[in-house]
Amino acid sequence: MALSHSILATLVGRAKPLSGYDLAKEFNSSVGFFWKTTHQQIYRELAKLEKEGMLTSELVRQKDRPDKKIYSITDYGRTHLVEWIAEPSVPTPIKEDMLVKMYVGFLVPKEILIGELEQLRDIHKERLRLYHEYEKKYFLDVTKMNMKGKYRYLNLRSGINFEAGHIKWCNEAIEFLKNEFE
Amino acid sequence: MALSHSILATLVGRAKPLSGYDLAKEFNSSVGFFWKTTHQQIYRELAKLEKEGMLTSELVRQKDRPDKKIYSITDYGRTHLVEWIAEPSVPTPIKEDMLVKMYVGFLVPKEILIGELEQLRDIHKERLRLYHEYEKKYFLDVTKMNMKGKYRYLNLRSGINFEAGHIKWCNEAIEFLKNEFE
DNA sequence: TTAAAATATGCAACAAGTTGAATATAGTCT
DNA sequence: AGACTATATTCAACTTGTTGCATATTTTAA
Incomplete structure (x- = not known):
C-alpha cells in the first residue's frame, strides 16, 4: 500500500504544497524512479488521504491557467509516514x-x-x-x-x-x- | 496481464493436466520464483481461461480425497501464449x-x-x-x-x-x- | 483424543491499478 | 485557421490483486 506513502513522502520533503498535477510530474522523475503510477490514481488517492486527515488542501484561483488544489501534509500524516517507515519491509513480490x-x-x-x-x-x-x-x-x-x-x-x-x-x-x-x- | 500467461506457461510444459491446487503449489516454487499469486486468484483465472477457450477441464472423482478439476491447455491457448511471447516485453514498473x-x-x-x-x-x-x-x-x-x-x-x-x-x-x-x- | 496439516475448491468484499474519455483555458507551432 | 502542447482535474468502467472466510475429507502429529 505504498502509493499513499509515496505521496506523503513527496509532500513531506517540501516547503511549498503541491497540486495533483505537480505530484504527477514528480512521479515521472524523482520518486517515479521507484514508484510508478498515473495522474488518475494520484487524484483519487489525494482525495482519500485528505478524507483521512493525512493531507489538507487549499484551492488556488488562477486567471491565466486553470484553478488548482494544492496539498500539504498534516502532523497526523507525517506521524503515519514515520510509523510506516519503522515497520519492517518485505521485498516486493517479483513479477517479470x-x-x-x-x-x-x-x-x-x-x-x-x-x-x-x-x-x-x-x-x-x-x-x-x-x-x-x-x-x-x-x-x-x-x-x-x-x-x-x-x-x-x-x-x-x-x-x-x-x-x-x-x-x-x-x-x-x-x-x-x-x-x-x- | 501475465498471470494468465504464467498459468498457460505452467500447463504447456506438462504431459499431464493439473488441478488448481497443483498449480498453486507450482506458484510456490518454480514459476513462483518470478510470478507470485494466491490460490484464490488461480481458481478465478482458471475459470476465465476455460470460458475463453484457452483451457479445458475434466472433473476427477476421488474416494480418499476431495474431487478435483484438472486443466489442460488447448491449441488456441498455446497459440495465444506463443503470440504473447513474440510481443516485445517492457520491464515491470518498479515499486519498492x-x-x-x-x-x-x-x-x-x-x-x-x-x-x-x-x-x-x-x-x-x-x-x-x-x-x-x-x-x-x-x-x-x-x-x-x-x-x-x-x-x-x-x-x-x-x-x-x-x-x-x-x-x-x-x-x-x-x-x-x-x-x-x- | 484432539489438533493440525494436507488435499481440494470456491465466494465475497475490498483495495489497487489500468485505460479511455471529458472538460476548460492559454500559448505555440505550422 | 487548425493542430498541438501545457496546465489542471475528474469520472467511469474495467482488470488485477489481497484478505478473510466457508466447506469437506483424510492422514499425521502431539
Whole structure:
C-alpha cells in the first residue's frame, strides 16, 4: 500500500504544497524512479488521504491557467509516514514478463528471445546512462552532501545497481542462447 | 496481464493436466520464483481461461480425497501464449517500499534504516543460498541439459543475479549509512 | 483424543491499478 | 485557421490483486 506513502513522502520533503498535477510530474522523475503510477490514481488517492486527515488542501484561483488544489501534509500524516517507515519491509513480490517467456522459451525460435533481450537491455542501458549522468551532475562529492542529498544518493545508487544487474543478466542470457543452443 | 500467461506457461510444459491446487503449489516454487499469486486468484483465472477457450477441464472423482478439476491447455491457448511471447516485453514498473523509505530516511534515526536493510539483506541472502543449492544440484553440467533445462537454467541465473544485486546494494547502503552520516 | 496439516475448491468484499474519455483555458507551432 | 502542447482535474468502467472466510475429507502429529 505504498502509493499513499509515496505521496506523503513527496509532500513531506517540501516547503511549498503541491497540486495533483505537480505530484504527477514528480512521479515521472524523482520518486517515479521507484514508484510508478498515473495522474488518475494520484487524484483519487489525494482525495482519500485528505478524507483521512493525512493531507489538507487549499484551492488556488488562477486567471491565466486553470484553478488548482494544492496539498500539504498534516502532523497526523507525517506521524503515519514515520510509523510506516519503522515497520519492517518485505521485498516486493517479483513479477517479470520476460522470465515467464524464458520459462517457455522452447516454444519459439531462440532468435525471438534474443531480440527481446536486446531490446530490454537497451532500455536498461538508457536508464543506466541517465543515472550515471545524474551521479556526475549532482553527486560527485559525497562529503559535501546534506542529509537529504545523501538519502537521494542512496536511491540513485540503488537504481544504478539495479539497471547494471539487468544489463548483466541480459548479456549473459543472450550469450548463452547464442552459444549453448544448437 | 501475465498471470494468465504464467498459468498457460505452467500447463504447456506438462504431459499431464493439473488441478488448481497443483498449480498453486507450482506458484510456490518454480514459476513462483518470478510470478507470485494466491490460490484464490488461480481458481478465478482458471475459470476465465476455460470460458475463453484457452483451457479445458475434466472433473476427477476421488474416494480418499476431495474431487478435483484438472486443466489442460488447448491449441488456441498455446497459440495465444506463443503470440504473447513474440510481443516485445517492457520491464515491470518498479515499486519498492524500501526505496520510498530511503527517500525520506531523514525522518527517522539511521539505525532504523540500517536494521531494515539488514533484514532485507538476510532475506535475499537466504534466497541466493537456495538458488545456489539448485544450481549445484541440477545445473552443474550445462552441456548435458536439454532445451527445457537450458531455459530453466537461464531463469535460475536471473534469480541469482537479482538476489546478488540486492545483497550488494543493501551492503553498500548499510556501509554508507554507518560511515557517511554523522 | 484432539489438533493440525494436507488435499481440494470456491465466494465475497475490498483495495489497487489500468485505460479511455471529458472538460476548460492559454500559448505555440505550422 | 487548425493542430498541438501545457496546465489542471475528474469520472467511469474495467482488470488485477489481497484478505478473510466457508466447506469437506483424510492422514499425521502431539
